[in-house]
Amino acid sequence: MSEIIKVKFNGKTKRFRYPKTPIKDFLDNWRTEFNIPENAILSLYDGDEELSISSTLKDLGIANASELILLSANENKDFIVKLQTVSGQMFEFRFNNHATLKDLYSAIQTKADFTTTYPLLFNHRMHLFQSPKILTEPLVNFLSLTTITNENIPHFYMCECDRTFETRMYKYNKHLKNIFVQNDLWQPRSQRQSDMAMMIYLNTMYALIRVFLTEKDVNFDSVHNVYMPQFLIVLRRFLFPPACLAFQHAMEGALFNFEKPVLSEAFFHLFRNLLPIRIPDSELFSYTPFVFCWIFCNGDLNSVQSACYESAPLTACTNTTDHAGNTRKSTSFKYFVEPVRLLNGKVVAGAHDRFVLWEYAKAQADSRLTENDYQRQADLVGLLMTLEHLTTIQKNDEQSSSSNLFEMYSTDYTLWVPDANTDLLSVGNVSEQKNNLKCFSDQDILEIKRHLSTNDLFSIFTFADPSMLSKYNHAQFALLNSDKIVYILSTAKGSTDSYLCFDPQQQDDMFCKTDAAAKEVLAQYPHVVVRENSADIRKIEQITCVLFDISGSMHVMVGSEDNKHSLLELSTMAFGAWRDRLVSTG
Numbered sequence: 232m233s234e235i236i237k238v239k240f241n242g243k244t245k246r247f248r249y250p251k252t253p254i255k256d257f258l259d260n261w262r263t264e265f266n267i268p269e270n271a272i273l274s275l276y277d278g279d280e281e282l283s284i285s286s287t288l289k290d291l292g293i294a295n296a297s298e299l300i301l302l303s304a305n306e307n308k309d310f311i312v313k314l315q316t317v318s319g320q321m322f323e324f325r326f327n328n329h330a331t332l333k334d335l336y337s338a339i340q341t342k343a344d345f346t347t348t349y350p351l352l353f354n355h356r357m358h359l360f361q362s363p364k365i366l367t368e369p370l371v372n373f374l375s376l377t378t379i380t381n382e383n384i385p386h387f388y389m390c391e392c393d394r395t396f397e398t399r400m401y402k403y404n405k406h407l408k409n410i411f412v413q414n415d416l417w418q419p420r421s422q423r424q425s426d427m428a429m430m431i432y433l434n435t436m437y438a439l440i441r442v443f444l445t446e447k448d449v450n451f452d453s454v455h456n457v458y459m460p461q462f463l464i465v466l467r468r469f470l471f472p473p474a475c476l477a478f479q480h481a482m483e484g485a486l487f488n489f490e491k492p493v494l495s496e497a498f499f500h501l502f503r504n505l506l507p508i509r510i511p512d513s514e515l516f517s518y519t520p521f522v523f524c525w526i527f528c529n530g531d532l533n534s535v536q537s538a539c540y541e542s543a544p545l546t547a548c549t550n551t552t553d554h555a556g557n558t559r560k561s562t563s564f565k566y567f568v569e570p571v572r573l574l575n576g577k578v579v580a581g582a583h584d585r586f587v588l589w590e591y592a593k594a595q596a597d598s599r600l601t602e603n604d605y606q607r608q609a610d611l612v613g614l615l616m617t618l619e620h621l622t623t624i625q626k627n628d629e630q631s632s633s634s635n636l637f638e639m640y641s642t643d644y645t646l647w648v649p650d651a652n653t654d655l656l657s658v659g660n661v662s663e664q665k666n667n668l669k670c671f672s673d674q675d676i677l678e679i680k681r682h683l684s685t686n687d688l689f690s691i692f693t694f695a696d697p698s699m700l701s702k703y704n705h706a707q708f709a710l711l712n713s714d715k716i717v718y719i720l721s722t723a724k725g726s727t728d729s730y731l732c733f734d735p736q737q738q739d740d741m742f743c744k745t746d747a748a749a750k751e752v753l754a755q756y757p758h759v760v761v762r763e764n765s766a767d768i769r770k771i772e773q774i775t776c777v778l779f780d781i782s783g784s785m786h787v788m789v790g791s792e793d794n795k796h797s798l799l800e801l802s803t804m805a806f807g808a809w810r811d812r813l814v815s816t817g
Contacts, residue, residue: 237298240265242372242607255284271303315385317471319661333366348391353473357646365613372609400489411437413735416491419499422512430716432516433735438691461530463538467658471497504668517758520692541586541648571605683760693762697747710748
């Protein structure tokens with residue numbers, strides 16, 4: 232098998248025969264392959280090291296199948312990268328154009344002490360998954376994915392996480408109840424929340440996901456799906472952008488472990504900026520229903536604006552070739568290796584309006600496409616490399632189950648892809664977000680309480696009245712005598728005083744009416760809003776229509792001379808009697 236060398240230029244990689252001559256003798260051949268202007272001066276790099284063009288690759292110790300980076304002189308200009316933290320602190324770094332993601336990590340290490348924490352990096356679209364190969368990816372390949380012309384907008388985001396989470400940060404959760412289990416991953420790093428605050432926080436998100444998900448995903452009354460885009464749009468105006476994506480993933484019912492602390496830390500800062508200073512830092516999450524209610528109220532429910540979340544397919548159908556050379560589509564799928572996004576509709580209709588991915592090799596081989604018709608997706612490459620790494624670990628772990636990889640992870644991944652009309656400034660700068668926030672006054676708190684108490688939508692964020700628990704109670708919080716807060720799902724089958732519930736502490740899935748704390752106990756907590764029941768928002772399951780025949784024959788009089796009625800009158804009286812009996816029996 233002949234020796235080869237891989238060369239990457241401007242995010243695209245090509246294979247060449249391993250050259251035996253000095254580098255300067257074959258650079259012009261690569262210039263032609265990559266369509267580089269003749270007046271551009273070329274340089275060749277092995278990672279961060281520039282190679283001497285007067286030497287051969289063998290003399291420099293470049294092994295067979297190595298990947299080198301080719302740069303032109305007009306690419307060697309320095310550029311500024313802006314990075315923002317979850318608290319709004321902005322850092323600036325200067326790099327030359329062959330800087331890699333590893334260089335950004337190294338620069339970040341000089342700005343903070345990461346003894347007990349580690350940094351998580353994000354661009355506007357998603358988390359930059361850490362894998363050995365992706366660290367050598369040029370920074371310019373990430374910057375090119377979102378065009379930023381406003382100097383106030385950061386290019387990257389960073390959130391510090393506790394180092395004890397590092398080994399399990401890429402564990403994936405797809406089971407709805409397991410996602411919202413109360414543990415240290417959900418605790419904000421800035422201030423640990425009380426048990427009650429955490430139970431309200433997790434139950435509120437669980438309540439929201441049960442509303443937002445469709446019935447095919449969750450067997451529940453999904454009557455408010457129309458509100459989700461507006462909720463997400465408002466959220467992005469005020470919340471740390473990477474946390475907004477984590478929230479979207481939580482609402483989809485599938486997310487990585489690292490997204491939990493990112494989301495909680497971002498919510499902590501948002502809640503602290505919104506809620507009155509008299510509320511202790513450790514109790515901020517007790518007011519999650521208040522903040523979510525406020526987000527709903529700030530949405531434009533008549534708007535058709537998109538929240539800009541796109542589902543990117545991670546897999547492609549594998550084709551097979553029979554003995555006659557005919558290509559047939561297979562029913563099996565495999566993960567992309569080097570995905571590129573189609574930028575126009577040359578080969579796929581409407582691709583310029585949708586997020587259409589192809590394998591790089593397939594796009595390169597299609598004669599209808601040039602390199603200007605597609606774009607390499609460096610951040611998705613990082614995700615796919617991570618999944619490949621996790622798959623290898625799984626295969627090497629003899630104790631692991633033999634579950635299908637696609638069941639463990641996913642065949643798609645949601646990321647944020649702003650359209651041309653999206654104002655990145657208002658949704659991408661944490662400092663700008665803070666300037667748009669106004670701390671709640673006591674009157675604001677009372678007004679939100681009124682909404683929670685009277686608006687049908689917000690009853691999902693209220694506590695059930697323990698003295699009025701009935702078969703109609705569902706989709707409400709319940710405070711138990713054990714000081715535990717659970718979320719009521721429905722009455723238990725065959726019972727009138729037992730209720731199925733979601734428990735963030737995973738200890739109970741059912742409670743009895745006698746387990747509920749008294750209303751006087753609930754009254755001790757200023758953040759608790761009590762409603763009698765949520766029967767008024769139950770989905771209508773049946774509509775009974777009563778039709779009356781009003782034709783001429785229905786006016787025929789029947790009965791004795793002293794008690795004559797038309798058939799229509801008798802029908803009306805019979806209906807009234809049936810209605811009265813129905814109402815009297817509940």
